Amino acid sequence: MRDVGRTIWHNGETGGYHSYVAFDPQQQLGVVLLSSSSIGTVDGMGYRLLRWLAGEPAPSPPAASGAPTVTLCTGQLDALVGLYQLTPLFEIEIKRDGDHLIGQATGQPALRLFATSDTHFFLRALPAEIDLVRDPAGRISELVLHQNGQNLHGKRRLAPR
Numbered sequence: 070m071r072d073v074g075r076t077i078w079h080n081g082e083t084g085g086y087h088s089y090v091a092f093d094p095q096q097q098l099g100v101v102l103l104s105s106s107s108i109g110t111v112d113g114m115g116y117r118l119l120r121w122l123a124g125e126p127a128p129s130p131p132a133a134s135g136a137p138t139v140t141l142c143t144g145q146l147d148a149l150v151g152l153y154q155l156t157p158l159f160e161i162e163i164k165r166d167g168d169h170l171i172g173q174a175t176g177q178p179a180l181r182l183f184a185t186s187d188t189h190f191f192l193r194a195l196p197a198e199i200d201l202v203r204d205p206a207g208r209i210s211e212l213v214l215h216q217n218g219q220n221l222h223g224k225r226r227l228a229p230r
Contacts, residue, residue: 212225
């Protein structure tokens with residue numbers, strides 16, 4: 070289980086099914102979502118539902134599906150590819166898939182990343198954003214995951230392939 074601020078949650082996915090359970094001990098509220106699909110929207114829907122039940126405006130994804138995106142060239146995409154370790158047991162792998170990037174977190178499905186700049190991306194499948202940070206030499210050295218009010222930093226472990 071993960072404690073994100075005041076929300077305690079856990080999720081899982083196997084064989085094309087996805088589950089999400091979360092509760093807010095302060096508000097004494099909880100949600101359980103079970104899906105017969107392994108798409109990555111279940112967690113975001115559950116989190117927004119819990120916030121709505123708590124009387125808060127349900128947060129929408131950081132960038133709406135109609136948000137303007139930019140097209141990056143192959144060289145720009147390849148410079149971002151790598152494995153970023155956010156915790157000892159949680160990492161995000163960024164890979165190029167043709168003309169765009171996909172990100173895959175430990176134990177999660179691969180999801181397309183949509184660029185708004187050469188280092189800032191959002192996901193349409195769930196409310197999250199990713200920033201890739203350059204070191205003083207201009208090389209990508211870190212990933213920052215912005216999700217559920219948290220900013221998780223991960224150092225790059227593998228250089229582009």
